[in-house]
Amino acid sequence: MQTPASAAESVTVKLLVTGPFSAGKTTLISALSEIPVVATEAAVSDHTIVTKANTTVTMDFGKLTVEGEGLHAELLMFGTPGQDRFSFMWDVLAKGMDGYVLMVDLSSRESVEEAGKILRYFREMSGAPFVVGANRALDNPDALESLDTDLALQPGAVVVPCEATDRDSAKQVVLALLLEVLTFVEDEASVGAE
Amino acid sequence: MDRLNPFARPGRILSPTSPSASAYASASPPSPAAALPGPAPEAPQDHVSPPAQVVEDQALTTAPAAPEAPAPLASAPEPVAAPADVAPSPTHGRPGPDDPRLHEAIRELRNEIDLVGVMIATSDGLALAYDLPSDDSLRIAAMAATGLGLGRRLVDSFGHESFQEQVTRGSDGYFVVYSAGRDAVLAVIAPASCNLGMLHHQARRLATRLGALLAGPS
Numbered sequence: 001m002q003t004p005a006s007a008a009e010s011v012t013v014k015l016l017v018t019g020p021f022s023a024g025k026t027t028l029i030s031a032l033s034e035i036p037v038v039a040t041e042a043a044v045s046d047h048t049i050v051t052k053a054n055t056t057v058t059m060d061f062g063k064l065t066v067e068g069e070g071l072h073a074e075l076l077m078f079g080t081p082g083q084d085r086f087s088f089m090w091d092v093l094a095k096g097m098d099g100y101v102l103m104v105d106l107s108s109r110e111s112v113e114e115a116g117k118i119l120r121y122f123r124e125m126s127g128a129p130f131v132v133g134a135n136r137a138l139d140n141p142d143a144l145e146s147l148d149t150d151l152a153l154q155p156g157a158v159v160v161p162c163e164a165t166d167r168d169s170a171k172q173v174v175l176a177l178l179l180e181v182l183t184f185v186e187d188e189a190s191v192g193a194e
Numbered sequence: 195m196d197r198l199n200p201f202a203r204p205g206r207i208l209s210p211t212s213p214s215a216s217a218y219a220s221a222s223p224p225s226p227a228a229a230l231p232g233p234a235p236e237a238p239q240d241h242v243s244p245p246a247q248v249v250e251d252q253a254l255t256t257a258p259a260a261p262e263a264p265a266p267l268a269s270a271p272e273p274v275a276a277p278a279d280v281a282p283s284p285t286h287g288r289p290g291p292d293d294p295r296l297h298e299a300i301r302e303l304r305n306e307i308d309l310v311g312v313m314i315a316t317s318d319g320l321a322l323a324y325d326l327p328s329d330d331s332l333r334i335a336a337m338a339a340t341g342l343g344l345g346r347r348l349v350d351s352f353g354h355e356s357f358q359e360q361v362t363r364g365s366d367g368y369f370v371v372y373s374a375g376r377d378a379v380l381a382v383i384a385p386a387s388c389n390l391g392m393l394h395h396q397a398r399r400l401a402t403r404l405g406a407l408l409a410g411p412s
Contacts, residue, residue: 038347039347040340040343040344040346040347041343042316042317042318042319042339042342042343042377043317043318043376043377044318045316045317045318045320045377046316046318046320055318056343057317057318057319057336057339057340057342057343058340058343058344058347081336081340083319083336085319085320085332085333085335085336086319086336086340088333088336088337088340089340
């Protein structure tokens with residue numbers, strides 16, 4: 001996170017949006033970005049084409065500006081590919097991130113299982129704060145209810161139920177992460193000061 | 195602020211009454227979300243802020259957002275009819291993984307040029323055929339697709355028409371990714387001693403052939 005000395009309230013935050021195939025990562029970034037999303041999609045060639053026709057093979061990139069009391073934040077959102085054969089891109093994109101969203105499609109048991117694996121991967125790689133974007137939450141209350149257990153979340157982990165296609169809903173996910181990031185940075189600073 | 199999160203489960207989620215959260219959500223003037231691509235609410239015509247300066251609209255206390263266009267996720271995949279004499283496969287009648295013609299193509303290329311390895315993969319990163327020194331086909335197929343995806347995006351950004359190849363040169367070797375038609379990629383791992391001009395000459399011809407082959411009978 002870069003904080004210019006001249007304007008202490010202005011921050012640039014690098015966020016990753018990760019999660020399994022078809023969890024809604026590209027959708028979330030597309031719903032939020034103020035700039036045309038830089039997407040790298042290729043046609044799906046295997047059996048997962050029944051789920052969707054295109055898949056991210058490199059990254060997505062979008063930007064969102066958040067203004068609040070005493071805060072001007074530019075959120076740079078990097079979306080990862082979902083399939084674990086692309087995990088080298090997770091490493092590449094995670095470099096220098098301030099936090100990440102783990103998207104998961106609650107309508108799919110497979111998505112939840114895969115999200116658990118991805119979360120383990122990321123937690124081993126990085127201590128950065130994260131939130132879980134629980135996509136398609138409205139139609140899947142049971143999956144939402146058991147998500148803490150299914151993802152083996154620590155107490156206090158933030159889950160944000162959402163519909164990634166809905167801009168306002170998507171925004172709650174990244175705002176929750178922004179709050180986690182700011183809190184994390186504050187905590188780090190206070191630990192450092194002791 | 196009550197509508198901060200319509201799906202909120204009490205106690206678990208970012209609390210709607212959190213002062214920090216409300217700071218983000220309540221401070222902005224109710225300016226519509228200008229400069230958004232896609233079916234965002236209409237921006238007023240007199241809104242002249244450049245995108246980078248647009249104050250993000252929180253929109254939480256305003257009317258519900260305009261209905262979104264159908265999401266990519268919701269779109270049904272195009273039905274694909276496989277020829278009757280071919281078992282339905284992920285490649286829909288085109289040469290599938292380990293098609294002998296693909297292996298033959300790899301052999302031809304290796305006969306012409308001294309190479310470390312060759313990968314033919316789908317553009318979404320699944321191996322179709324390969325000849326590699328290591329057991330890392332899954333990863334290399336995905337990397338080839340990533341190179342293709344990035345290359346296509348770059349070419350597109352600069353108006354350079356269609357992507358042809360991407361050369362990654364290390365101090366001790368090459369990884370070159372060639373477009374092989376719309377849905378496939380040819381990746382070559384070559385030693386530093388490789389004659390790149392010769393490699394391009396042979397590999398581009400092969401990639402064109404593969405593209406036609408993988409496009410299937412028209």
